[in-house]
Amino acid sequence: MNNQPQLRTVQVIRYVTPLREGGSMPAIAEADDEFLYVLKFQGAGQGVKALIAELIGGELARALGLKVPEIVFANLDEAFGRTEGDEEIQDLLKASIGLNLALHYLSGAITFDPLVAKVDSLLASKIVWLDALITNVDRTARNTNMLFWKNELWLIDHGAALYFHHSWQNWQEQAMRPFVKIKEHVLLPYATELDAVNEEFRSILTDELIDSIVSLIPDKWLITDSPFTSAEEHRQVYAQFLKTRIAHSEIFVNEAQNAREAHL
Structure with a gap:
């Protein structure tokens, strides 16, 4: 990888x-x-x-x-x-x-329809885990933001995730919060392997990998309407937010598991 x-x-x-x-x-x-x-x-x-x-x-x-x-x-x-x-x-x-x-552009792709298509429990658990990590509010039955292309499920449209950055208030506290809106996730009913996925994904998402991903953000985007003194300080807040959530992933995993059980 x-x-x-x-x-x-x-x-x-x-x-x-x-x-x-x-x-x-x-x-x-x-x-x-x-x-x-x-x-x-x-x-x-x-x-x-x-x-x-x-x-x-x-x-x-x-x-x-x-x-x-x-x-x-x-x-x-x-x-x-x-x-x-x-x-x-x-x-x-x-x-x-x-x-x-x-x-x-995935030409010929078909929008995922939860009433027609089924997703296996491992893949569903992986997607639910990711969306709980990044606080993605936009993977619901109304708007799944998933496509079938060449017989595989593809994820699109993550622009509504990380909504903490629209205010920046108490971002350290927000990093530790459960993601309550996971209860609306279209794949939550199938996400039965969250514990196994949590263990696997925590081992993949090292601090170095997080740093390498946030380093891709252009400086110009980070100094536009920014509350921080430099692009690097701004970038490090994104990195720290993600690292904190991953280190305490049991918080959002437990929330997802409880939400799933409540809807069974």
């Missing part, structure tokens, strides 16, 4: 179509490597915080062996979007000049 994640940088060359399902209005776009991507904009509602959560959540999932589309940095040139006719989209593109985030 590669403990030194790296992200490629691509240049966006064509805006294909908006994806209006989400409030942040991502888009399908083509890059200079001739691949299509789901482009997440820094100028959207939650700004760079959603991109940071997307980056950290996605790369943690990948490190744990879960399927996530390739994440890349996507650069928007100043000239990009000048011919866009939709005023709302043009404003979004203007506000997103520079470095954005994008995920490889």
